[in-house]
Amino acid sequence: MKPFVYSANPARVIFGTGTIAKLPEEVKRLGLSRPLVLSTPEQSGHATKVEELLKSAGISCVGQFNGATMHTPADVTEKALAVVQAGNVDGVISIGGGSTIGLGKAIALRTDLPQIVLPTTYAGSEMTPIIGQTENGVKTTQITPKVLPEVVIYDVDFTMTLPxxxxxxxxxxxxxxxxxxxxxxxxxxxxxxxxxxxxxxxxxxxxxxxxxxxxxxxxxxxxxxxxxxxxxxxxxxxxxxxxxxxxxxxxxxxxxxxxxxxxxxxxxxxxxxxxxxxxxxxxxxxxxxxxxxxxxxxxxxxxxxxxxxxxxxxxxxxxxxxxxxxxxxxxxxxxxxxxxxxxxxxxxxxxxxxxxxxx
The missing domain is CATH 1.20.1090.10 (Dehydroquinate synthase-like - alpha domain)
Structure with missing residues (x-):
């Protein structure tokens, strides 16, 4: 056996069907009281379901930002940050694929806010300390533990309607x-x-x-x-x-x-x-x-x-x-x-x- 080094990334992973029901518990476990829900315009229905679930559990939600888009453009991140600051947000909940997860990471990079991610595709960005961002037509990547989500909730139900x-x-x-x-x-x-x-x-x-x-x-x-x-x-x-x-x-x-x-x-x-x-x-x-x-x-x-x-x-x-x-x-x-x-x-x-x- 060749010598090697193995370093695991810290993350709490919840996997199964119907696991979105665990979300309020995870929000409370992280001590969040004013989370912001992120999504793309196409995934706004999922974001609304998340918001309603939190409200039914007595958790105040600042609202939604539905402007996530592919390649994490810097101008979109700036718009989301304005919502974060205006709403005194204390954490983000990203529901969607790589575009939404990328936006959550971009916010975390700049604010250190905790992230909960509910993936709806198979892209895998939720498990990485990697962020790719685009500005002036140039995409750059960065590796930092600051962008690792604290909790990832895999719910098979959210992939059932994936085209x-x-x-x-x-x-x-x-x-x-x-x-x-x-x-x-x-x-x-x-x-x-x-x-x-x-x-x-x-x-x-x-x-x-x-x-x-x-x-x-x-x-x-x-x-x-x-x-x-x-x-x-x-x-x-x-x-x-x-x-x-x-x-x-x-x-x-x-x-x-x-x-x-x-x-x-x-x-x-x-x-x-x-x-x-x-x-x-x-x-x-x-x-x-x-x-x-x-x-x-x-x-x-x-x-x-x-x-x-x-x-x-x-x-x-x-x-x-x-x-x-x-x-x-x-x-x-x-x-x-x-x-x-x-x-x-x-x-x-x-x-x-x-x-x-x-x-």
Missing amino acids: VGLSATSGINAIAHSVEALYAQNGNPVIDLMAAEGVRALATSLPKIVSNSSDPDARSDALYGAWLCGSCLGLVGMSLHHKLCHVLGGTFNLPHAETHTIVLPHAVAFNAPCIPDALANLAKALDNDDAVDGLNVLLSKLNVKKGLKEIGMPEDGIDKAADLAVKNQYWNPRPIEREGVRELIRRAWAGEPARADIQ
Whole structure:
């Protein structure tokens, strides 16, 4: 056994069906008396349900801020902070996916307010000390324990109505966390187990959800897998895949989950020559003899878009993205060179099947 270091992130996780009923208890346990509920405009109905639940338990709620949006723009954060200050808010409750959770983290970064998160997608941001923010068209990331939520309540009921398309891309987004964890520079045997199990749970459940979106067992398994994958993201460093997705999303305002979905098999194919052990673990989790083929097959089963051009990236952005991706050096199992990265992006833009032959 090789020596390793394992550091767990502190978090209280409540998992199950109907677990939103635990929310008032958790609010009181944290000593909150004036929480603010965060959501996107589309999730305002969920936010209202949260607010009503708190009021029925005798907990005053400052109200809602429903302006969360993808990539956590700085101007949206400033608007939310104005509500926080005006309402003397003492904690935030984020209900939604990565956009809402990102806003909660941005508020916590600036105020140290405690967070309770109720995820409604499989993105996994709730389990990480990572925050990505966008300003003037540039997305930057930061790692700090200040943005870790204090409590995460996973309620399968809130994922039952998640649209099939978003379920698929959100699930692949989660799988991407575990995939890169399998070959992380600071990986360890515990993370390997969590990552492989997270991939297996999602790769098995997502096709079932596409066939029957109201399958409660598949929904539960997918949320379980997303928790494991998100935990991996929060415990080890990521590399080329996540770097590229942040560059592409922030530069071209591409949808987060769809970008991860399209890029993932190509990023794995790029790194393939340097990660034989990780590929073996990933192939087994995908129930395929070949990891890259396993990802291609899974995406085909899920009927997702496979080209960046389909989600709004212009062809003349390929070179710009390649330049940005290699601008600042970061660890990756294979050396980051512009020519190879550009070819990776080109294939992802065109929607070609991933192939482990990028020079």
